[in-house]
Amino acid sequence: MCTNNTCNGKKNILINFTLRSLLLLLYSLLNVSVLQADETSSINETTISYETADTELTVSCFLTNSEAVIVFLPSVYAPFEEQESLAKEIAGKSLSTCFSHVFTDLFLPVESSYYRDIPLDHMLSLLTNIQRTTDKAVFLVAHGSGNKVAYRLASLVIQKGGQKNSALSGIILLSPNLLGDTPQPGKDQQYMSLVDQKTLPVFIFQPAYSPHHWHLDTLIGKIKKSGTHVRYQRLPDVRDGYALREDRTPKEQQLREQAAVLFNQAIQQLSGIQ
Amino acid sequence: MKIIHIFLVVLVFAVSPIQAAELKPYTGTMHASEFILKDMQGKTHRLSGYRGKVVLVNFWATWCPPCIEELPSLQRLLELYEGKDFTILTIDVGEPAELIRPFLSQVGVNDLTVLLDADGTTHKDWNIYVFPTNFLLDQSGKIRYAAVGALNWDEQNVIDTINKLLE
Numbered sequence: 001m002c003t004n005n006t007c008n009g010k011k012n013i014l015i016n017f018t019l020r021s022l023l024l025l026l027y028s029l030l031n032v033s034v035l036q037a038d039e040t041s042s043i044n045e046t047t048i049s050y051e052t053a054d055t056e057l058t059v060s061c062f063l064t065n066s067e068a069v070i071v072f073l074p075s076v077y078a079p080f081e082e083q084e085s086l087a088k089e090i091a092g093k094s095l096s097t098c099f100s101h102v103f104t105d106l107f108l109p110v111e112s113s114y115y116r117d118i119p120l121d122h123m124l125s126l127l128t129n130i131q132r133t134t135d136k137a138v139f140l141v142a143h144g145s146g147n148k149v150a151y152r153l154a155s156l157v158i159q160k161g162g163q164k165n166s167a168l169s170g171i172i173l174l175s176p177n178l179l180g181d182t183p184q185p186g187k188d189q190q191y192m193s194l195v196d197q198k199t200l201p202v203f204i205f206q207p208a209y210s211p212h213h214w215h216l217d218t219l220i221g222k223i224k225k226s227g228t229h230v231r232y233q234r235l236p237d238v239r240d241g242y243a244l245r246e247d248r249t250p251k252e253q254q255l256r257e258q259a260a261v262l263f264n265q266a267i268q269q270l271s272g273i274q
Numbered sequence: 275m276k277i278i279h280i281f282l283v284v285l286v287f288a289v290s291p292i293q294a295a296e297l298k299p300y301t302g303t304m305h306a307s308e309f310i311l312k313d314m315q316g317k318t319h320r321l322s323g324y325r326g327k328v329v330l331v332n333f334w335a336t337w338c339p340p341c342i343e344e345l346p347s348l349q350r351l352l353e354l355y356e357g358k359d360f361t362i363l364t365i366d367v368g369e370p371a372e373l374i375r376p377f378l379s380q381v382g383v384n385d386l387t388v389l390l391d392a393d394g395t396t397h398k399d400w401n402i403y404v405f406p407t408n409f410l411l412d413q414s415g416k417i418r419y420a421a422v423g424a425l426n427w428d429e430q431n432v433i434d435t436i437n438k439l440l441e
Contacts, residue, residue, distance in 0.1 A: 183403035185420035186302020209337035211405050214367070214394045239337040 043091050048098065048133050050126035057105050057126045060084055061098040061134070062091030068267045069096035069136040070172065071127065073150060074103055075143040076110045078244035086243060086259070093260035096136060100126075112145035120149070120156055127153070128167040137169040139267055143241065147176035148192060154200035170201040170270035172263065175210050175240045178219065191219065196226050203266040204232040209239040231269045233262070295423030297410065297432055306331070306409065306417050307399040311389035314371040319389055322415065324361060328439045329411040332364040333397060336377045338405040340424035345383045347427035352385060354433070359413065359440060365389045367397045367405070412439050 044063040049056050059071060072087055074080055080103070087097040102123070108114040131138045142150035150171045157168050180190045202223060206216050216232065223230040235255060239245065242252035243259060255262075310320050321329070332348065334341035352362050364386050366374055374388055391397050400409070410419040419435060426432075 179403065183422060184302065185407050185409065185422055186300060186304040186401055186417065188303075188401060189403050208368070209335065211403055214397055215403065 043088070045088075046133075048126070048130050050122060050129050052122055055106060055122070057100075057102060057122055059098040059100045059126065059130060060087070061096070061130070062088045063096045063134060063136075064091055064094045066094055066096045067136055068139055068169070068271070069098060069130065069134050070139045070141050070263055070267070071098040071100060071130060073100050073140065073142040073146045075146060075241065075244065076103075076112050076114075077144065077241050080104070082244055086256075090260045090263065095260045095264055096134065098130060115145050115149050118149050120152055123149070123153055124156055124160075124167055131167050137267075137271065138167060139170050139172055139263075139270065140168055141172045141174065141263070142176075143174040145177050147173045147178060151176075151178060151192070151194055151199065151202075154202070155194050155197060158197075158199050168200060170203065170267075171199075172203045172205070172266050172270075174205050175207055175212050176204060176219070177212060191222055195219075195222050198227040201229040201270045202231070203270050204230065205235055205262065205266070206232060207235045207238045207240050207242060209237070212240075229270075231266070233266075295421045295425050297408070297419050297421045297425060297435055300409070300417045300420045302401070302417070302420065304401055304417075306411055306415055307396070309365075309389075309391075309396045309399070311365065311391060311396060314375060314388050314390065319363065319387070321363070324363070325415050326413050327359045327361050328413055328436060329415075330360075330362045330436075331400075331409045331411065332362060332406055333367060333391075333400065333402045333408075334364055334406045335367050336369060336374060341406040342381060344406060344424040344427065345378075345381055345386070347425070349383045349385055351427040351432075351436075355436070360436060361387070363387055363389055365391050365396060367391045367394055367402070410435070410439070 042064070044061075046061050046063065047058055048061055049058040051057075061069070063069065070090075072083060074083055080099075080101070084099040087099040091097045102108070102118055103110055103114070106117065108117055127138055127140070140150045140153060150173060154168060154171045157166050160166075178191050178195055180192045183189050204216070204220070206213055212219075213234070216234070220230055220232060235242075237251045238249075238255055239252065242248060243256040245252065248256065306321065308321050310318060312318055321331075330348075330351075334345075336342070348362055348364070366388055368391070370392070371390060374390075378384060378386075378388070400407075404422045406424055408421045408425065409417050412418045418439060
């Protein structure tokens with residue numbers, strides 16, 4: 001038993017409920033298809049190389065339909081397999097990545113002092129091959145002392161007179177150590193001389209829990225003074241190399257999962273400069 | 275070929291020794307800058323208040339593995355010199371007491387004085403670029419020895435050096 005008003009009310013509630021259910025179903029279906037698209041977004045795995053008379057430099061690439069590709073120089077602080085796996089993980093979120101095997105290709109001991117033995121001309125030729133093969137803008141990513149190699153390569157591109165459509169469009173430095181020498185206690189530290197020269201656009205990600213965090217302003221000031229375009233982002237509550245640490249905190253894990261978003265933001269900012 | 279590459283990388287990882295730091299005579303130009311910092315209990319410490327003692331100033335943070343590695347031997351060093359004119363002032367850079375206190379309990383280090391350099395000012399004044407960095411000051415407050423990187427503070431040469439400063 002119901003009055004017209006209450007029945008109309010019930011009918012309205014029923015219609016509302018049906019409409020909402022349909023909308024919810026449609027929303028769920030759309031969401032599922034978006035998720036499926038993400039999970040199944042095709043990754044083309046390939047190896048790109050540069051051969052010389054006595055060696056071959058290689059990168060493992062995980063290519064998607066993104067306009068840019070980030071090339072990771074290996075860090076000496078984590079197993080290479082883990083780093084390559086992270087590169088693939090990022091590609092799974094639609095950003096093309098490559099991982100350089102430069103230490104294994106050149107049989108270099110996995111220590112930071114051996115970055116200096118990486119032949120820059122050959123690395124630049126490898127980056128050129130990546131750019132030509134993929135037809136994407138190439139951004140080099142490095143960590144710690146590897147940043148010196150990235151900086152030297154960026155400088156080499158400028159020396160060779162190119163920026164637009166060149167082998168390298170910019171560099172992304174993770175917690176950069178650009179000091180010229182090993183720091184001595186109580187002495188003023190000098191940055192490598194290249195920091196005083198204009199180079200390709202630079203983006204810096206700086207974890208807060210790092211000695212470099214406290215000197216970031218000085219470094220940014222120095223890079224800007226050289227005429228180089230530089231952008232940066234401080235990453236609060238995370239340690240150096242957080243994405244590859246075995247003992248990642250929940251915050252570090254969360255930020256690792258956002259790596260593709262962070263790199264995309266950096267690429268956008270660097271691309272906007274050019 | 276790739277298997278050989280991987281094997282070599284694994285081998286290099288396996289045999290790379292941990293680089294040990296060394297307490298060396300101080301050659302820097304920087305003098306021991308005065309600092310006024312609070313410890314985790316809120317007590318204020320001035321470096322100048324420790325004149326007359328040999329002081330080991332240690333810059334560290336909980337996120338720094340080599341710093342953690344040397345903490346137990348720092349505590350043993352403090353115990354060794356109990357009742358003598360020697361003290362250790364550790365300075366944590368940029369972390370709150372709420373984070374440091376449970377961390378120290380976890381690693382079983384409870385007797386060290388931990389000063390809080392919340393905004394990194396003291397760390398900048400002392401030109402710190404590497405954690406840990408240690409300075410050994412004589413009784414007049416002059417820096418006499420320093421080390422970048424983790425040390426084993428139980429080493430006899432370290433104890434001899436401190437004894438010499440206490441003579």
